[in-house]
Amino acid sequence: MNKIEELLMRKCPNGVEYKTVGEIATNIFRGSGIKRDEVTESGTPCVRYGEIYTTYDISFDSCISHVDEDRITSPKYFGYGDILFAITGESVEDIAKSCAYIGNEKCIAGGDIVVVQHNQNPKFLSYVLSTQDVRKQKSRGKIKSKVVHASVQSIKDLIIPIPPLDIQAEVVRILDEFYKALNQIDEKLQEEIMVRQQQFEFYQEKLSNSFRDVATILLSEIADIGTGSSNTNEELDSGDYPFFVRSQEVRRKNEYEFDETAIITSGDGVGVGKIFHYVEGKYALHQRAYRIHIHDNRISPKFFYQYMKATFLPYIQKNAFNSSVTSIRRPMLNNFPVPMVSLDSQEKFISLMTNLESNTNNLINKIEKERIARHQQYEYYRDRLLTFPKQK
Incomplete structure (x- = not known):
């Protein structure tokens, strides 16, 4: 008999x-709205509801955000032991995610946060509020949409063991x-993924560098380049x-804009120089994404796809005015140099890169499966430990 069983008996x-x-x-009270441009590096610690999903887990003792409290209308404060619920989210499964604050500073709760004050062990409440049973209670009756909401009353109605x-x-x-x-x-496991x-x-760099000293041709001379019109x-x-x-x-869309073989890349945002797709057939395209359709039979589209993935980011970083590239301009694509090598050399490069990518992805997928299995194992024992015989 373990200690918990003895205590229960x-x-x-x-x-x-x-x-x-x-x-x-x-x-129980709701927080007050904190706008993105009101967040500062110093001032009164605060939490915005999105940070409960992205930054804080079971508990936290310090805030990553701060605010000038004089700029906040009717600030709502929380302190040690309080439980914070995010009552707006993007998925039914994760709505009303909660965490416990175990720091000693007086902090401000942002809008779409519900604060629960209590006399229980804060970390116990945070653990029990993360179980599958309580998550099902949180999502009950919610409809899947782009934005999901919970209410103060739905938080009050959650049933937990005490x-x-x-x-x-x-x-x-x-x-x-x-x-x-x-x-x-x-x-x-994350370190192992990074190593892979x-x-x-x-x-990838070593293989693409093998074309460094060959003659090149501008991309605009061998391809049609353009953007889509969809939102x-x-x-x-x-x-x-x-x-x-x-x-x-x-x-997915029900209408298509192009019917061709093309390489797709992001025109702006965090994916610039990092996101690439290869498509054959009918497709739709965002108005800030670029399509590159190779029309010169001296260059294989699959070769260009693999070569672009390996070399385009360093190319735009080298040719950009700012160190951080946030968007691609048409001249960057027009002037991208494409090595003119034999089709046999292109096929060899395609084969090597495809095998390298496949082997790497297989190894990473195995590691990811191990991570998922470990998390499931933890959640199983957590939920077992937090399941108690109900009082008769």
Whole structure:
């Protein structure tokens, strides 16, 4: 019999009481709006709702954002132990994600955040609010759309186990050890992924550099170059044709704009010089994404696709006015030098790059599967540990 079982036998012989968040709360309130341009590097610590999804997990003791509180109308403050819920999100599965603040500063809660104050162990509440059972409660009745909302009342109605504080503390101690071990494994696996990616980039650069001293031709001389006319909001969940935007994700539309073999790349945003697609057939294209249709039979489209992926980012970084490239201008594409090598050499390059990419992706996928398995294992034991016999 472990310590938790002993404590349960002694303190909860008839089971653990389950309560709603509203019943255990001493105070519940919504935060006040903080605009993006109001966030500063110094001032009063604050949390905006998006940071609960992207930055904070079970608990945190310091804020990454700050604000001049004199600029905030009716600021809402939170402190040690308070639970923060993000009541706006982009997915039904993750709506109302929560975390516990365990720092000592007085902080401001941004809009679309619900703050719950209480007298329980904050990390225990944060762990139990992340279980599959509670996540199902959070998403119940929500409709899938681009923006998903929860309410203060839906937070109040969440039902969770509330064992005595010493049992809560023991659960937190065990889960903290599990969580620490998970993060250590995760870091090692992430490092392994980075090594594989660096290894791929090394050989990619080495292979593409083999064409450094050959004659070149400008891309504009061998290709039609242009942009699409579609907008992101025209995508459909299950359209008839691929719809290329400015990300690695391929979306769908019911109308097509082009019917050809082409290389697609992002015209602006974070994917500049990093996002490439190869397409054969009918497709739609975003108005800020470029299509490159090779019309010269001396250059294989697949060769150009692989060569561009390997060399285009260094090329635009070298030729840009700013160190960080945020957009591509048409002359950058027009003047991109393409090596004029034999079709046999092109086919060899295609084969080598395709095999290298496939092998690298297979290795990375195996590592990702291991990461997923470790997270599932952690979540299984976390949920088991946080499942108590209900009070009779």
